[in-house]
Amino acid sequence: MKEWLRSIPPVHELQKDPEYIQIADEFGIDSAQVHQILTHSLNHVRDEIIKEIWQGPPVASNEFVNWLWTQVRIQVKAQWSKKLKKVINATGTVLHTNLGRAPLSKSAIERIVQTASSYSNLEYNLTEGKRGSRHDLIENMLLQLTGGEAALVVNNNAAAVFLVLRALAREKEVIISRGQLVEIGGSFRVSSIMEESGAVLKEVGTTNKTHLHDYVHALSENTAMVMKVHTSNFKMIGFTKTVPVEELVSLKEHKSNLIVYEDLGSGVLYDFREDGIGEEPKIQSVINSGVDLISFSGDKMLGGPQAGIIIGRKVFIDRLKKHPLTRALRVDKMTLAGLEATLLHYSAGEKGLKEIPVIRNILLSKEEIFERSQAFIRLFKEKFRTFHVNCKESCSQVGGGAMPDVQLETYVITVRHDRLDAHLIEEKLRKASTPIIVKIRDDEIQLDLRTVEESDYQDILSAFSLMED
Ligand SMILES: *Cc1c(COP(=O)(O)O)cnc(C)c1O
Numbered sequence: 001m002k003e004w005l006r007s008i009p010p011v012h013e014l015q016k017d018p019e020y021i022q023i024a025d026e027f028g029i030d031s032a033q034v035h036q037i038l039t040h041s042l043n044h045v046r047d048e049i050i051k052e053i054w055q056g057p058p059v060a061s062n063e064f065v066n067w068l069w070t071q072v073r074i075q076v077k078a079q080w081s082k083k084l085k086k087v088i089n090a091t092g093t094v095l096h097t098n099l100g101r102a103p104l105s106k107s108a109i110e111r112i113v114q115t116a117s118s119y120s121n122l123e124y125n126l127t128e129g130k131r132g133s134r135h136d137l138i139e140n141m142l143l144q145l146t147g148g149e150a151a152l153v154v155n156n157n158a159a160a161v162f163l164v165l166r167a168l169a170r171e172k173e174v175i176i177s178r179g180q181l182v183e184i185g186g187s188f189r190v191s192s193i194m195e196e197s198g199a200v201l202k203e204v205g206t207t208n209k210t211h212l213h214d215y216v217h218a219l220s221e222n223t224a225m226v227m228k229v230h231t232s233n234f235k236m237i238g239f240t241k242t243v244p245v246e247e248l249v250s251l252k253e254h255k256s257n258l259i260v261y262e263d264l265g266s267g268v269l270y271d272f273r274e275d276g277i278g279e280e281p282k283i284q285s286v287i288n289s290g291v292d293l294i295s296f297s298g299d300k301m302l303g304g305p306q307a308g309i310i311i312g313r314k315v316f317i318d319r320l321k322k323h324p325l326t327r328a329l330r331v332d333k334m335t336l337a338g339l340e341a342t343l344l345h346y347s348a349g350e351k352g353l354k355e356i357p358v359i360r361n362i363l364l365s366k367e368e369i370f371e372r373s374q375a376f377i378r379l380f381k382e383k384f385r386t387f388h389v390n391c392k393e394s395c396s397q398v399g400g401g402a403m404p405d406v407q408l409e410t411y412v413i414t415v416r417h418d419r420l421d422a423h424l425i426e427e428k429l430r431k432a433s434t435p436i437i438v439k440i441r442d443d444e445i446q447l448d449l450r451t452v453e454e455s456d457y458q459d460i461l462s463a464f465s466l467m468e469d
Contacts (some may be wrong), residue, residue, distance in 0.1 A: 004049050007060035008069075011039055019069045027080050037075045041068060087435040088456045092410055092448025094361045095300055095400025099437060102299040102400075105355045108341035112305075115337035122333045134330065135321055138340045142311060145269055145346055146283045150317035151296070152310045154329040158188050160308030161263050165197035165225075167323040168259055168316060172224030173202045177210035179242060180229040183399055184265070190229050197322065199224070209241040215248065219255050226251055226258060230265040231274065235405040249290040259292045266402035267296025267309070269346045270359055277362065278403040283311070292316060300334075300400045303358030304342035305335045362398060364450050366409040372449045373411045376457060380413075383461055385469055390414045396450045403415035408450070415445040420467060432463035 014020065015035070024031040045068075048054040057063040087099060095101050104112070125132030130293045135152055142151040152158050165174065174194060181203065183189045194201045202223070204214040215226060245262050252258050268280050280301070286294055293316055296336050298307030308329075310320065320326060331339075345352035353359050373391050380389050391416060395407040417425060429436040429445070436459070439446045447460070 001049060001052070002382055004054075004059055005046060008042060008045060008049075009059075009065060011035070011042065013353040014038060014065070014068070017069075019063070019072075021075060023069070023073060023076055027076050029076070029080050033080070034072065034076065037072050037079070038068075041071050041075065045459065050132055085435070087437055088459060089451040090436055090438045090440075090447040090449070092394075092396030092408075092412070092450040093394070094451060095356055095402060096437075096451075097400055101306070101356045102303045104338055105303070105342060105357060107344070107355065108304065108338040111341040112334045115333050120333055120337075122336070134331065134333075134336060138338055138343065140371075141340065141343050141347070142309065145343060146287055146311055148287050148311035150312065150314040152317050152320050152326070153166035153336070154308045154310065154326065154332050155263065155331055156299075156306050157295055157297040157308040158193065159262070159329040160310045161190075162193055162197050163320055163323065163325055163329055164261055164293060164295060164310065165199040165227075166325055167195055167320050168261075169197070169199040169224040171198055173218075173220060173222045174199045174225045174227050175202045175204055175215055175218045175223060176227045176229065177205045177214075177242060178203050179205060179210055179236065179240070180205050180227075180231055182229060182231050190263075190328060208236060208239055208300060210243060211241060212243050212247050212250075214252055216254060219258070223255060224259060226260050228260075228262040230263060244289075245286065245291050246289045260290075261293040261295075262286060262291050263311075264294050264296040266302075266400070267294070268301045270301075270353055272301075272362065272403075275363060277396075277408070278406045280348070280403065287311065288436040298339055298342075301358065301398070301402050302342065303356040305338035305341055307335055330448055361450055362365060362408065364408075365411075366393070366411060369448075369450055370411045372452075372454075373413050376447075376460075377413060379457060379461060380464075384464060384468055385428065386418050387464060388416045388418075393447065394446070396448050410448055410450050412439075412446040412448045414441075415447065415464075416443075417467070425467065429460075429463050430461070432466070434459045434463075436460055 020034055021031060024034050045054065045056065045059065055068050089096055089099050108423065121132065122134050123132050138153065139151045142148065152165060176190070181191050191201060202218050204210055204218045228245055228248060245260070248260050251260070264283070264286065266280065267283050269283055271282050272278050272280060283294065283296065292311070293312035295308055295310045295311060296302070298304040298309055344358060345355045377389055377391060380387070390413070391411050394410050395414040396410040397407055398408065415425065416422070422443045424444050426438055426440055426447050429438055
């Protein structure tokens with residue numbers, strides 16, 4: 001055993017091997033990192049020899065050195081390859097919560113890159129030559145698009161809800177319908193965020209029905225706010241009643257300093273109802289209902305970067321802007337650049353809207369997806385013999401907890417293989433160098449091209465070709 005331990009090549013010898021520098025260059029890391037992993041691997045070998053469980057090649061051989069470099073490569077790759085990477089979303093779900101929600105428009109991306117790579121007037125007033133505020137940059141644009149009095153952008157909509165409750169209803173009562181105490185994925189529950197904010201939850205009504213008089217009865221001296229939460233990720237049907245926000249506004253007749261706030265969740269600046277999709281009212285009309293404050297996400301149906309947008313009466317927005325927590329929840333310059341570019345698309349009308357991938361993908365017709373699928377299938381059939389490919393009608397989802405009851409008509413490409421089962425194919429696609437995320441239905445792989453760009457076809461085909469023998 002001692003003999004073996006002595007014949008393990010020493011680190012300083014291995015450092016002279018061209019592989020040492022080669023690995024560092026290949027992965028763009030410092031050679032000290034390679035040194036660390038190499039030492040670690042050698043210690044491991046030593047350990048196994050001592051425990052008499054070593055099963056690798058003889059340590060004095062060339063074979064051992066080759067084996068060792070392979071191990072180092074595997075380790076370096078595991079530690080230093082990019083963990084956050086592009087995936088191809090072939091599920092057809094437009095706002096896939098696990099896949100980063102909204103992809104951005106080309107001009108939003110360009111603006112982000114430009115802003116990130118230079119100095120900017122983020123907090124500098126160019127007209128007056130003095131300190132400015134990041135909160136002023138896109139406020140006007142938001143107001144022009146929505147008709148609101150004032151606006152504030154924070155890190156995400158969860159932060160917006162938290163800030164509104166904390167700044168305007170701390171230690172005061174907030175009345176909310178039991179039917180709207182929802183959980184929105186992960187660990188975001190309206191009731192817990194309220195508790196964290198220090199607002200006192202006052203539940204009214206029942207799970208399925210809440211009436212205006214339930215709210216009236218709950219009003220007290222200590223009431224600060226009535227909150228409505230858009231139940232965006234589920235749909236209640238049957239014997240139900242919720243109070244529309246126009247009626248909630250009438251509660252102010254009973255209590256003049258009452259704040260009426262609606263968390264819209266998604267929030268749309270484009271009227272999808274005109275295309276027969278969903279029942280989501282435009283943000284403009286929600287504001288016209290007389291509500292004091294609304295909030296919604298930047299990266300859901302709006303199709304922009306992650307952000308929480310709060311719009312409403314100036315008196316309240318001013319209080320939010322001055323609140324110390326706002327500093328902790330503020331957005332950075334890249335978010336503002338991406339959001340500004342996205343909002344600009346909305347002001348450019350029809351043509352601009354088609355630049356926003358979320359809107360473009362939701363509006364894709366079944367016929368357009370059929371055309372795409374046929375073109376893809378032609379490429380696929382030219383290349384493969386052992387895969388069987390077909391096309392059939394199906395439905396895609398909007399996703400992201402928005403419009404849960406909407407089924408977008410689509411076509412899916414179904415793939416089967418003579419011998420490989422669907423779960424194995426799914427795994428191979430998921431583990432491809434550009435991972436491809438697909439659905440499995442009836443033991444078949446399904447690709448919905450609603451959310452796939454033509455520029456991704458080659459990556460998909462190469463992932464399949466690694467499976468063909
Ligand atoms: C999605 C959602 C949120 C959370 O928004 P994020 O931008 O993910 O923080 C809050 N409320 C409702 C109703 C939502 O749908």
